[in-house]
Amino acid sequence: MTRAMDGQPVIIGAGIAGLAAALFLAPEPVVLVTRAPLGADGSSPLAQGGIAASVGLDDDDALHLADTLAAGDGLCDAEAARRILSAGPEAIAALERLGVRFDRDAAGGLLLGLEAAHSRRRIVHADGDGTGRELVRALSEAARACPSITLVEGEARRILMREGEVCGLLVATAEGARVLTTRRLVLATGGVGALYEHTTNPVASWGVGIALAAEAGAELADLEFVQFHPTALATPARPLPLISEAVRGEGALIVDGSGRRILEHVPGQELAPRDVVARAVWRELTAGREVFLDARASLGARFATRFPQVAAGCRAAGIDPATDLVPIRPAAHYHMGGIAVDAHGRSTVPGLWAAGECAATGLHGANRLASNSLLEAVVCGRDVANDIAGRPAGRAIVPAPSALPPAADAAPARAIVSRLIGVTRDAEGLTAALQRLLPLAEGAPPAAAPARVGLMMAASALARTESRGAHARTDFPDTASVARRSRITLPAALAAARRVRVPDLAFA
Template identity: 65%
Template sequence: LGSWGQGLALAARAGAVLADLEFVQFHPTALDEPKRPMSLISEAVRGEGATLVDETGRRFLSGVQGTELAPRDVLARAVGNHLASGHRVFLDVRERPGPTFARQFPTIALACKEAGIDPARDLIPIRPAQHYHMGGVAVDLAGRTSVQGLWACGEVASTGLHGANRLASNSLTEAVVCARWVAESLRGIPARRAQQTFASDSPSPDPAAVRPVLSRALGVVRNREGLEAAARALLPLAECADATSGPAVVGLMITIAALQRRESRGAHQRTDFPLHAAVARRSEITLEAALRTARELEPRLECLT
């Protein structure tokens, strides 16, 4: 199935509050190839001196503070904007790291080889790729959600640790530390018999219809027009009892959260609200609230079943 937010869908349908869903981190340098998911090229490569250039060989980041070592959100937008203007973008490792590249980064070197690229001679084509979701099920320090008897930890949870823009590898630290806190919170609590079960013959989730909608509206940059169009497209899918409903529920909630944050902050960049508010705040949303907001965006499509 891949990863489409199964945990978020389950928690949302149970009535849980979800938080900070609009903050979706894009890795700025993924290997631009037909294979999905695309292979990531670590910022450690740029830390060793690799540069970003376009098809003319020009380093186009001169106006970006930090250039190749800028934060992920800044660099992802710079690369995305250059691609949107009709250019191609490449990572140049030929001089630095140069001959030590394959030894220092064997996994990345293998991915390049499988794509028919020789980093010692060729420029490596790259583009931003969706990488990590800072949002999730809202929890306290013990991992408790808004639903009694439901705990969450790991990438499905939103602890607030990452804010609007996660630092590399902090998710591993969060998962290890918060898992212990959840375990300590659960110690001594007796197990309860399940009051609700899921039908074994329910359709397997299919995110295929949702992906292009989210790719258009929830990329590196967003705007009201695109987000409202996405909400209208996702609403009938989320309300239908078929294979698209689970992914559509998650996509719709992310879309509404992004629509309601009328500012740019961290990984959430809106062209119609380019500045950030003076006071940072977390966002919270339920499935009921997301559906209600989407239904108010007339006209709407009906479920075709």
Template identity: 60%
Template sequence: MTESFGAAESCVIIGGGLAGLSAALALAPSPVILLSKAAPGLESSSWLAQGGIAAAIGADDDFSLHLADTLTAGDGLCDETAARAILAEGSSAIEDLIRLGVPFDRDGEGRILLGLEAAHSRRRIVHASGDSSGREIMRALARRVGETPSITFVEGTASRLIVEDNRVSGVLVSTRSGPAVIAASRVVIATGGIGGLYKYGTNPAGSFGQGLALAARAGAVMGDLEFVQFHPTALDTASFPLKLISETVRGEGAILVDEAGERFMACQPGAELAPRDVVSRAVWRHMAAGHRVFLDARNVPGLDFARRFPAITGFCHAAGIDPATQLIPIRPAAHYHMGGISVDLRGRSSVEGLWACGEAACTGLHGANRLASNSLLEAAVCGRLVATDIAATPVSRAKGPRNLETAFAPLADQLLDQAPVREILSHAAGVQRDGEGLREAIRALYPLASEPSSSNGAAVAGLMIAVSALRRRESRGAHSRTDFPDKAPSPQRTMLRLDDALADARELVPEMAD
């Protein structure tokens, strides 16, 4: 028996990270149902973020410089119009977060402190409590959500979107008390990324592309799914997710060395502060050659590591490492997805009534390689842009769904599906890729993704990533293929639907057609 709840005029926001909470708060006092598998802010990538928010607010900085750095990092695939519009809101976003109670770090005269990260030409990273920025931002916003009577929190997971004639009319959800239906003509997907699809990742285990699968099954167009950013310096332990050693540590002067003490990136342009894809590939190749790789912050002049990076110090100590006196073992780990549900600047997808924001969305801001700390900025800005558009969108009558009993998939079942996908994608669609490995991945993922089940979201997301990666016959940004090491002369963005991906899989791997 399924339960129905919620008023049809409510907007449903799926996801409790920065993008989802920003949208919910910006919609107040309009009614919002916030659906998340954990309390607002918790178990989100936003909570784990260390680096902070990039915004051109320094005296020596300018929006045009931030835009130039973003376009350079994006390696020819940024949507410049989208990047310009989003980055221009940086100062406004910081002011809005301050109004919501975020305690950004300041100097003795009350000025916001600014940090430096790789591929930024200026110090423009705004932090809160040093390397605990995400936690402090989410605490402030979660507190405001709890104080906002127009926001109703529902603990659960979305199993399927109800779509008729390319129009959203509701959401099927799994809750602690069983399956339920939320009637709604306006739905926002803000479910985060895909790091949980990889053996080594920095996102929560529950971030495995479930939002992408929801939208894909509803017929939405996906964009640039092949571009997965691997952070070069995750703490190399047996835990999952891996703890992140923020890029800010290298911004303060830490270097990369191997077991022999060789600084193997010293001759690279930018050295340790080269773009993330460059650093990740250098680390991966060095490890593939049999070396171990470490971050060395022992001799940085003037750096009080424990005071500057209290969170990193804490989890290093938990792993038996003193970063002030010992090398920190690191490895690349899946960290951020530049691809996602293709949306315009209002956050609208190709399905009427379906918006997306944050990491689950693909606005074109990041191109082929995200510039450090642009992600939280995008989440905050686009959450507000989505809310503005929804507020101006009339509520349409939501139709009742059909055949509900076969449509639900508890989170536990979805997590079981995740395990085999991790091994497949880690092997074939990691830091370095090649055509044969991607074809093998598609052979393994296609049977899982083509099943008529709502518990195979991880396989659906994984298959679409692999197909997109095989279709891009070049190396660009975070997508590196050993069989196509050069860039194509005229880069094109990758757009596809789930049906297209399934058809491409059958065409690319002919034996499946038998």
């Protein structure tokens, strides 16, 4: 089996980006590495919002682009955004051809929802607030039925390199270590939310793709930009249940315990950009006041029908959103930064591509516009597949790997990142983060890899001496006149931490 797969493209991650890449590669043979059975793991099944696409009669690509650029706070790559967003209508059609069942009205038209910072109703949903689950269901079924896709259940532990190029992947499986020989490797491994105590991401989403790419020498971009969703259900559960932005799109309000609207005088109010709403909620919480989502008047008894997944999470916590105030808090939700890639998804390492949340395409800028991420996963998964398809496999000579690294443990880094690289940051806290993460990052597994991701995030955040989008510096509250995307490598971050001062990072 292993010899038969030699030289085939290998995709790590079976969320929407990974599944899309594998399916769009058909009929070319491909190996899909997944941590768990298809559909049973990752952030994709948890996605409630939907897919943003300009399919409405009152909408077009230009309007969608304008909203995306505004939310990105000057840091979007406009050309990348234009390319990805313009593919929205075709992406919806392609997903339907793959078996996705989107919500439609009685006349057969797509039901379109409204989310924060969108100027039009353009959010395409499936099963109400179960869009991610439905996409993963349909794409997983299509992948199982696709004869060109070979599934390998296991955990990627190391990218194998030879003369500066990818030549294989070391995977931990139930049967032990396994080497997959390839010169075409795709990372589709999700985000970094599990580096935070309060997150909507699953426990395995601590930035494994970033760690693997950084160790292989790849350049990373915009790591300082972490989006905190303002309305996670405040419970002891981990991950925190998400309360979709679409709930506010249907009129729900954010209030304190006395019923006062905390966003009443903020432009956009409850539908202001996520970073604005998250900081407003965070200020109330740090002042010792509880914050709630109030959907009693706007949705009431319709809540469970319109948002069945959110309603189920509330019921599990003993809350009825039709009649009760719902306690909320910000939670790490999405990473705008990641592996620096070009328009084809190629990283700076020959033979290494990235798609989905672990990739930094430039679409999201400093602050992701709601529901653009699922669109990006589908479109960029397709773009990576198109770039890889037909490339000669070449001959990969795999060096003898060292012992299989143990599974990573994010807990030591999580305590540091949660406290010091959160909703708001300052130089003192970021310097402390570098100091505390460095011995972990330079130490032995299992703590080293997650600590390295946190270290690169802290170094990038310390170097950005401004507040922009999701990156809020209390010691630099103003936005710089010139917007620059950040770039960093693992050696640069380690050097920065050893110096414990603002490093000489490259900006472009």
